[in-house]
Amino acid sequence: MPSPTKKTKRSTIAFRAASLGVAAALLMALGGCGRTDTTTPSSARATDVRARFGTVDCRQAKCVALTFDAGPSEHSARLLDILAEEQVPATFFLMGRRHIDRYPELVRRMADEGHELANHTWTHRNLTDLQPDQIREELTRTDDAIEELTGRRPTLMRPPQGRTDARVHEICRELGLAEILWSVTAKDYATTDSDVITRRVLSQVSRDGIVLLHDLYDGTVPAVPGIIRVLKERGYVFVTVPQLLAPGRAEPGKVYR
Structure with missing residues (x-):
């Protein structure tokens, strides 16, 4: 015993x-993503030397990508003014209902001013809770709306709340979309204090960072000039997500962070 x-x-x-x-x-x-395998920007750059470079070679430069979710909104025009003044490109993950359909002129302006437009679904529902046809509808309807306004169909998407799984990967592969998550978040949905948002971003950023912000919250856009100023002082170069991955390309169905 x-x-x-x-x-x-x-x-x-x-x-x-x-x-x-x-x-x-x-x-x-x-x-948010469970056991999802993700690809880093530096790994993506090593995969395809045949692709064209963006305006910046992030293999040499210390790059960072500003990304904005769930717009456009009433704050987006001011944000675009700031980005134009600072000559900073951004990647906008646009939402359909009550955003793209409410501010079509801002969608066109984003495209015209050289920003990357991407898909953040039509209604911001958690994709992992939906049936395949519903996932396709959320993504396809948003892609269609952006293409109709700009003449260019998105190749990137960001799942709401970062929630994704094998089924979402497969449907994104089918639709020609790569999934882009993030490495820096200010949690700006939880505060209207622009100084807090600024400190949170600056404390997390490192080379090849993908910064998640939202241009629909009151405290976010006022924080952007300070974020840009300090990161420029630190030697960062601002790029879109495709530029961050170049000379590699985001592959449909793969997840990048």
């Missing part, structure tokens, strides 16, 4: 293993 001491040790080991399993599962859930 096993001794009480051995039984206690086995129980302790089992408890610790179970606790680690719970912690790992919780971390995956909080991360």
Whole structure:
């Protein structure tokens, strides 16, 4: 018969293993993407030397990409003014209902001023909760609207809340869309304090960073000039997501962070 001491040790080991399993599962859930494999910008650049360069070679320059979700909104015109003044390109992940259809002139302006336009679904529903036909509708309807306004169909998308899975990957591959997540977030949906937003971004940014912001919240656009100024002082060069990946290209169905 096993001794009480051995039984206690086995129980302790089992408890610790179970606790680690719970912690790992919780971390995956909080991360939004579970076990999704992601590709870094530096890895993407190494995959295809045949593609054309953007205006910046991020293999040499210290690049960062500003991205804005869930616009356009009433704040987007001011944001575009700031980006034009600072000569900074951005990537806009646009939402359809009550955004693209409400501000078509801003969508056209974004494209005309050289920004990258991408897909953030039509209604911002969690794609992992939807059936395949519903996922296709969310993405296709947004792609169609952007193409109708700009003449160019998006090749990038960002899943709402970063929630994605194998089924979303497959449908994105079918539709010619790569999934773009982020490496820096200000959580600007939770504060209207522009100084807080600025500090959060600046404390997280590193080379090849993909910064997640939202141009529909009151505190975000006022934070952008300070973010740009400090990052320029630190030697960063601002690029769109495709420029960040060049000379590689975002491959449909793959996830980049």
